[in-house]
Amino acid sequence: MSQTYKAAGVDKEAGYEHVERIKASVKRTQTANVLSHLGGFSGLFELDLNGIEKPVLVSGTDGVGTKVKLAYELNIHNTVGIDCVAMCVNDIVCQGAKPLYFLDYLATGHLVPEKTVQVVEGVSEGCIQSGMALIGGETAEMPGVYQGDDYDLAGFAVGVVDKDKIITGKDINDNTVLIGIPSTGVHSNGFSLVRHVLKNTDLNAEFENTGKTLGEVLMTPTKIYVKAVLNLMDHVEVLGLAHITGGGLIENVPRMLPEGYQANIGFKALKVPAIFKLIQETGSISTDEMLNTFNMGVGMVVAVDKENAAQALEILASEGAYEIGIVEKGDQGIIIQ
Template identity: 60%
Template sequence: MVKTYSDAGVNKETGYHHVERIKEAVNKTHSVNVLSHLGGFSGLYELDCHEGVHPVLVSGTDGVGTKVKLAYEMGIHDSIGIDCVAMCVNDILCQGAKPLFFLDYLATGSLDPDISVAVVEGVAKGCQVANMALIGGETAEMPGVYHGSEYDLAGFAVGIVNKEDIITGNDISKGDVLIGIESSGIHSNGFSLVRAIVSDLSLNQKFGKSEKTLGQVLLEPTRIYVSEILNLRDHVSIKGMAHITGGGLYENLPRILPRNVSARVQTKNIPHQEIFSFLQNYGNINIEEMYNTFNMGVGFVVVIAEEDTDKTLELLGNSAFILGTIEDGNGNICLK
């Protein structure tokens, strides 16, 4: 007969130990703006008066999808938290927002401290890269929903931008230039298809000419673009930005385009990444489906006036390239 919470599959003591073990990693992300402490009922973040004349808070939430299944199978849990931060913070970055703070939500069937601590340490590492504070979160043990120590992860990011500086894409016009910034790989989208493609392969087999295994290449964490974009924002008038996530270029670029223009993308300019060729060939996936599912090597897109092209490329560095141009159209994109 079930008599205690522990008998029902929830160990509160394990949860307490989890909180103690992540304190150091979490505290490393804090600045003087954080007024709360880990373990409180909420997170407190004090805004600086100089953040803007008309400060607007920008928020975003996301998860990492079924990429967590591969992380669990590989026993690699310290990078999936970076993915979670990246998926959220890259989204709010599209409005020109400076990241402020982050919260995570980790749900599992049975709390394994070694796994949960590694995940949250990854979240903290991602927050440090994004220069934002991890001010709170929730760890939920739900044995009736999740199997064993398998888990799911979601995050919530908040940033700030001056109202007059919000980047909307409304000013994008004919003749503007699309600048692509290379992805670090697949990032965190399309993994249901990825897992189907590699289902009969060993994740521990060596991949291509690299020293990494197939599983390690697939789990490469999502790139965080905060430092590059905030630096660019301070020197160039950015007209629009798109985070290339689920649906690839086809779905995400049109989200920022006015109805009277279209984007012409030169796919030959996109740096080749072996993982996408491998997935296409091994899975016998047509190219249209590939571009409709994956980022294909383009993790982020910036739209600028033609005269700012050279300066933008210089500021963004070697991973940036001319992706295409804006022309008259109806709000869609054309891949050439």
Template identity: 55%
Template sequence: MNSPLTYKDAGVDIQAGDDLVEAIKPMAKRTMRPGVLAGIGGFGALFEVPTGFKEPVLVSGTDGVGTKLRLAFEWNIHNTVGIDLVAMSANDILVQGAEPLYFLDYFACGKLDVKTAASVVGGIALGCEQAGCALIGGETAEMPGMYPDGEYDLAGFAVGVVEKSEIIDGSRVKSGDVILGLASNGVHSNGFSLVRKILERAQPDLNQACDGMTLREAIMAPTRMYVKPVLSLLKQVSVAALAHITGGGLVENIPRVLPEGMTAELNRSAWPESDLFKWLQSNGQVPFDEMNRVFNCGIGMVIVVDAQQADQAMAILKAEGEQVYRIGQVRPSRAGEAPTVVNAA
């Protein structure tokens, strides 16, 4: 006769899942903020809408980390991709003026490795601390046969709040407005299918120097969190538009916040080019226009302000620890041109 079967025989280790939950709890506790009513461990996470708003509007966003995870598996680097996960959603909802309130994650794997999963979630908790939002829930799914051993996938969900009258939607953008750019930490979490193709072709020494670290470290540097500096700016300066530079690079993200008939003209010489982007362009022989359409090229967040407030905005952002550059201006579109123009010189 066949012996009795257990869930563990089928590939799902309930005890490992319980161990992970216990490992997560102190990480999540560090992210708590006013408003959390019930967090990790329940069937649903509860959060009270903050007081002090006349017409609070909830803003939500969801994203993943993409094929950057392939390199995390290959190089056994799992402590930074959780920051990427939070930043991709938190920076997105920030664009509409929202303060992130809480975050939930989804971690899926074929066989649960508690050490690896805890490293990933540790990064998620750190990302939540950077964004000022609470990690109040999530899901760990162990699904034998769905993912190879050692691999996993991530998804994240952020919810924030903004006063209805203070929603930033780009409608106030006008000709003559100045475009400011906040420096990125590198590639962030987009364009990694191309990054991996370049690595495959170049077969580089991953320990070679790049931007003050190794090439491997530069490639895996986590997405920069812009939440706290930009929220500080919004309290002091009237911002016409914000754009998080993710998939689609500079040329496809900025037009999402411009009124019809307006063009963002950028000067590529207005901000420094990092060693990493030079390396990618050179080793991949990637055309200039393609670089701007795939990568952030060193600018992770774009801020559009009135020309008279540009200097004040830059001073505030520098005081908050950001590298900020005046990278262009808004003007009326010319016949047949793209809504974002990047001048090479």
């Protein structure tokens, strides 16, 4: 009997439908710099280096992690694409880079356009929030590697910064103030622990009179800080930036500090959202473990001179930013007390 690719588990027609249905979402992100079209073999982007004397390309790649498992369970697929973009662009903006373009990689066991199109729509929305173009990607149907219509998502962002304006943290000192920009919730980290802790909890129940279910609160996408940070950089000298992802404040804040300095953050100053309190109480998780796993309500930390702190807070007022600590001489990396 003659065999076909479809009999082996790969539906080419579904793939063609997927590409056709995402064209409108991709087109929303296009800029005059994009020279290629969806369906080509590669993405083409013309660099506009106006005002940049020494251009340096800055790149970042990441995925969504096991948050996708909740997406399957809750049948919510239009937010993980935003997470994917956010995890990449929030990293590259920490070096002061302006995002230029993005590519995504979506792999699934069985291609269901009704779901995968929603995922790409989320990617498109994330790109729009970041002010960059989605210039290409790949959708792979891989039966036997992924089960059923389970999928995984990863992405790759490229930005540009003037070499003389790269944010390195080298000028951070004991006259530096740390400002926290709030997260929108759990973002896209620690979901293996979240799923383990809440495995017997009703995710469809309303959470804390929010008008949303617990599942919807958990699926709230990662906040994209690009426009807020770039606007701040236009007005205030930013000495350092830390995107608070896996490892929480404990791991990520020290990454921007020069040798001989440590961060001193007041735990009581942190505005910890209720979702983290639920996770901690349900799982009987220590505070140290929470701080070393989750963002605890702070998605981005900005380091500025004390003299510029008031202006920075004013500029970031619409983001709900607030002072969370200071930098001092020391070698402990970070102290949260």
